[in-house]
Amino acid sequence: MRSTYGWIAASAAILSVAFATPSHAQISDDMVKIGVLTDQAGLYADAAGPGAVEAVRMAIADFGGKVLGKPIAMVDADHQNKADVGAGIARRWYEQENVDVIVDFANSAVAFAVLELTKQKNKAMLVSSAGSSDLTGKGCSPNSVQWTYNTYALANSTVRALAKSGAKSWYFVTVDYAFGHALRNDAARTVEKVGGTIAGEVRHPLNSMDFSSYLLQAQSSKADVIAFANTGGDLANSIRQAQEFGMAQKQKLAAFLMQTSDIHAIGLQAAQGLQLATAFYWDLDDKTRDFAARFMEKTKKRPTMVQAGLYSAVMNYLKAIEKSGTDDGPKVIAQMKDMPIDDFFARNAFLREDGQLIHDMYLVQVKSPAESKGAWDYEKLVQVIPGKEAFATPEESACPLLEK
Structure with a gap:
């Protein structure tokens, strides 16, 4: 009897090991x-x-x-x-x-x-x-x-935050390809949902260096917010040149996709005060x-x-x-x-x-040079935005895989 029990125990141990790693593993x-x-x-x-x-x-x-x-x-x-x-x-x-x-x-x-x-x-x-x-x-x-x-989460979070602070009319500076179009369209839909208006839009080629003509059109629109539906080097050039034109003194500047690397490239002097949505902040x-x-x-x-x-x-x-x-x-x-x-x-x-x-998602504000404690200390948390509020609902999605 003892040997039989021992055999059963051993078999059980072997089976437990076998099932611990999928026996059908296919790499x-x-x-x-x-x-x-x-x-x-x-x-x-x-x-x-x-x-x-x-x-x-x-x-x-x-x-x-x-x-x-x-x-x-x-x-x-x-x-x-x-x-x-x-x-x-x-x-x-x-x-x-x-x-x-x-x-x-x-x-x-x-x-x-x-x-x-x-x-x-x-x-x-x-x-x-x-x-x-x-x-x-x-x-x-x-x-x-x-x-x-995604562009919806960023645009939705940023537009709603600025709308709460009184922004009503928006002018878009949009990079002219799939990403920029999606970002602009998602933002525009949220602007309309919160009762705002679209004052106009200009599109620029990817990897542009000179934004002066686009910014002058945005400035002349008198919109409450100049919203940049671009990112990376395009965004850095946009913000720098907008600050050189003194636009931030009369109109709010909104960056829908600004990352830590962008703030580092632009510098706190030019980027300070901007509110933006992000999925992550290192600090x-x-x-x-x-x-x-x-x-x-x-x-x-x-x-x-x-x-x-x-x-x-x-x-x-x-x-x-x-x-x-x-x-x-x-x-x-x-x-x-x-x-x-x-x-x-x-x-x-x-x-x-x-x-x-x-x-x-997180709503953050870019620190001023005086607030920053050193290199890469660029952002402060304003609000945690639960995912179900930040991202589109299944009813808003065009994905056929989702149950509506």
Whole structure:
């Protein structure tokens, strides 16, 4: 009898070990390969770029370098802010280099081009720094997630905050491509919801240097708010030149997508007082400061929201592979939607069926030079905005995957 009980106990132990790791584990090519497709040297390079590559490298190292016993590899490339270049790189990665997931993007036009290819190849993509809300609206897919922010969340949060302070009429300075159009349209809809008016708009090419003609048109509109539906180098040039024209003395300036790197480039003297929405600030609490300190050791810079968000997205993607036992794109994305998500970046978070991560956003104000304690001490928290208030509701979304 004793030997029989011993055999049963041993069998139970073996079974418990077997079920602890998925017995059906399926890792294609015996490796999980992540492709970081971003702007490495253009106007979005400071906000995403090499820092995004480092964020993914940190996530892989922190995960242990392996998942389900298989190595995790990374490749990266510069899409040069050209959709055809980005799509060409993605096709090569998927068809020739066995890349399982492509991440980051930094440019919405590139993200849309890669999204179509990702669906065709049944792979996965994690969007961190491409912001068009259409990526999880009419372009939503079981193959993709939009992790860090979208244009709706930023515009909705910023417009409502400025409306409460008395702003009624708005003039938009918009970068002329998919991201800028989505940001402007999302902001305009919120302006109308809160009873405001659109005084006018001007569009400028991507990567513009001289904004004088656009700003003079905005100034002559007499609008309460000059709203910049651009980011990166375009935003930095816009704000600097607007301050040189003395526009902030008579009209409010609104930046819908301004990151820590943008404030660093513009300088507190020009950016002070601006209120903006963000998904992350490095100096929020001990958890964010810990990540920021490790990131700064490697990059000599504080992380932007899209760099921090990318780390979080990749870590949760790897956890989903571990839990699901496969690197099959749609299955991993589905697993991510079923998992609890809670880390230094994603607070009160869940991944919705449209692929949008719903999480807390933050309204912050840029400090004055006198308020700042030193380099990178640029923002102060004004308000925590719950994710369900910041992001579009299922009823507002054009995504067919959502139940209305």
